[in-house]
Amino acid sequence: MIGKLKIFITLSKNLFGVLNNKEKNIFSIYLILSIINTVLEIVSIAIIILLLLIISGQDVSDSNLYLLFNFIPFNQTVYNISFLMISIVLFKTFFQIIYSYNQEKISFEITRRINISLYERFVNSKYTEYINANMPKVLRVLNQESIRVGNQLISPFITIINETFLLILIISFIFFYDPILGLSFSLMSITLLLIFNVSVNKIIKSLGQKVTETNTSRIKLINETFKGFDIIKLFNKNETFKFQFDQMTKKVTNAAFKHLFYLKLPKSIFELVIFIIVFVMIIILESTNNKALLISYLSVSAVSIYKIIPCLNKLSNAFQGIQYFSIPLNEIVDYLKVNQEFNYNRKLKKFKKLSYKNFSFNYSTDLILENIDFEIKKNEFIGIYGPSGSGKSTLIKLISGLITSNNGKIYMDNQLINPIELRNYCSYVPQDSTILDENVYTNISLEFQQKNIDKHKVIDVLKKVDLYKKFEEDLNSSLGESGIKISGGQKQRIAIARALYHNKSILILDESTSNLDVKTESRIIDLLQKISSEIIIIIVSHKQSSLKKCNILYEINNKKIIRKS
Structure with missing residues (x-):
């Protein structure tokens, strides 16, 4: 039991750890509003009980409740108490509607902020963290788990606060009316919550973990199916991939239906146990022939049970929801701790020469490049070649500032600069160019807001790379997923x-x-030779035939770079 409490406290710390100061202050305000909401519930229960006692002809002057009812400043007739009851219930209802609306609104505003923070952490993470990341897991956290924070975490925590206050005050009210009855309800509520939640805690957490892990695998398989669509068809492996997807989906749906079953189970169990206790109470009181006490106890119990059962059910569901979401929450917390790396957005300056001095780089324990010197000058058309695995791709990532060296320095016209600053000066065209499922304007400008795009400039650069005639009539048409609607050569030209x-x-x-x-x-x-008069070109290839028009050649081999011409 202590272990479960520690887990819950840890989860609570993790939740509040992802909130900013403004959101923590809002939580404090809602704590106060929750108390007001609970007081309104208790007042409405007390008035309903008073009305029932008056209607049944009970004398409440000897009851502890009489001390509370004395605060009513008018005659306690059925009509007066009825009007008081409906007035309080109306006020309480309007208050709860406004309270619930704003609770959900704030919950999803926090969800939106956490979503944006997670995406920001991802796009600002170091390049080395990106290449080592589990992409299906990242996609799941950014696309699924982050959007569930409101429903699966924020709302359940607010529910726990609300319902705990309500349960405590209801039981306190019953205890004030009759200590024995209050003690009975206290023991019953605590016992039911503890027994049920402790017994299903491990099951719920296990189901949540299974859904989390299997969804990651499903995303991975969907991505691989999309990328290998032609291969799957050519090798007639449709059924193989379908079977694999079916097995994963079965695990997710089985875990999901079991979780929903456990969410609905408490209500039935709590109702059964509580009504058994009420039944026992009726039998005992009936055997004493004390009709007045029986009616009194039943009135208080009936109204209280009307609130206690939903209260216990909501608490149980909230605890289950938090346990079910515990694994994704820990992942979200970990992602929010990722160190961010920001580009230097200084004004670009013209330069004549970039010098890379004494550069080394290693992945883990594998030394890729060792103490290399490299120089780039204006208007150069540079070719780099070497055997596979020699470090060509690593070198260009160092040149562009995507990754940083274990040592070494970079000079721009003999002035020392930060490696990250190089990103402002470099563009990169990989073997398979990045093409968005957007129009030509967005693909070239990388801007989604049309007002931020210089369309005349886009047309000018299209003319420079001999693509304007191709897209003249389709400038606003999408290029398809990964540029599927255009050829490989056109993809490279768009990247240029x-x-x-x-x-x-x-x-x-x-x-x-x-x-x-x-x-x-x-x-x-x-085309590259033509534009090398206005931009430095560095082309990396394992084929020397691709580099025949370069005016400078470098070879990478044995962790060194050697100038050949």
């Missing part, structure tokens, strides 16, 4: 146009022409 649009000083191509036919590759190389 992107660099020109953003006024980049250096354009780096990593095996970007290796998948193109000879004719298309030759046209891309001619």
